[in-house]
Amino acid sequence: MNLGIEGRVAVVTGASAGIGFAVANEFVENGASVVIAARDKKRLDDAERALGARPGAKVVSVAADVSSPDAASVITTRALEAFGALDILVNNAGRAHAGGLMTSSEDDWDEMTGVKLTSMRRMCKTAIPHMQKAGWGRIVNMSSIGGIYPNPKLFVSHVLSAAINNLTKSLALExxxxxxxxxxxxxxxxxxxxxxxxxxxxxxxxxxAFASLSDDEVIARISAELTPVGRAGEPKEIAAIAAFLSSARNGFVTGDTIEASGGADRFM
Structure with missing residues (x-):
């Protein structure tokens, strides 16, 4: 499928590994110019080299902590300086946090809110004027099925995921x-x-009972137990969805939270 994003400029946060890297790779394969951002400069440099190895690839990186107040400006400025535009934004920075209300500290709330929600709001607000000027833009926010089906074992993450879903819908309407x-x-x-x-x-x-199992074995057991398709997802599968939502082929889907969970309503 031709996504129609050749020559577009995409920014992907949390892109040094995992889903963020897979999304950036999908964009590069489809001819987009890509700015990748993450905190760990060594991993980011490795990611930039790997993505840039593709013939004709246009990739630059910016080491930034997205929870910093000036990060959105720094990342956007890098995109404009390198490629002259910002057409696509994928907000992927963040991580899961295990724990309930009573076991989560104020520091946990502050850190998770800063990385997952506040940074997303700032990135959107900084990127949107450039999309408005061009009359075209795509934004994809990485959330969790916990924003739809909350699990108290992941209290902080799922409260923030629900907020991300609401931010997405509200912003789409705006x-x-x-x-x-x-x-x-x-x-x-x-x-x-x-x-x-x-x-x-x-x-x-x-x-x-899982104490003696390797990490891969734990993930495989939990996935088989809780996911109807019987396995964990792969980063490239999430990247394919993100690429379509970010593309010219998508002209009618907006304000939605697309469930990508193998049919599961929980994963812990």
Missing amino acids: VAKDGILVNAIGIGAVATDNWANNMVPAVRRARP
């Missing part, structure tokens, strides 16, 4: 007249380092 479409993806269990680092330890604590 900017539809400008030719800008805004959607979210409600992600289920996807096998990434982020998931292994942040979710698997909590699963082990809750399921002592």
Whole structure:
């Protein structure tokens, strides 16, 4: 499928690995110029080299903590300096946080809100004027199925996911007249380092019988148990959805949260 994004400029946050990297790779394969952003400069540099190895690839990186007040401006300025436009924004930065209300600290709330929600709001607000000027834009916000089917074991993450879904819908209604479409993806269990680092330890604590299993085995067991399709998702599968929502082929889907969870309503 020709996505019609050749020559478009895309910004992807949290793009040094996992889903963000897969999204950036999908854009590069379809001829878009891509700006990748993440905190870890070494991993980001590695990602830029890998993405840039494709013939004709146009990729630049910017090391930034998206929760910083000036990050949105820094990232957007990098896109404009490198490629002269900003057509597509994928807000992917963030991670899962295991724990309920009573076990989550104020620091947990502050960190998660800053990375997942506040940064998204700032990135959208900074990017949209450039999309309005062009009369065309696409924004994809990474959310979770927990924003639709909350699980108290992931209290902070799922409260914020619900807020992301609401932000997505509200923003879509505000900017539809400008030719800008805004959607979210409600992600289920996807096998990434982020998931292994942040979710698997909590699963082990809750399921002592899994103590001797490897991380991959834990993810496989939980996915087979809770996901109707019987497995965890792959980053490239989420990237394919993000690419379509970000493309010229999508002209009528906006304000939606697309569930990408293998049919599951929980993953822990």
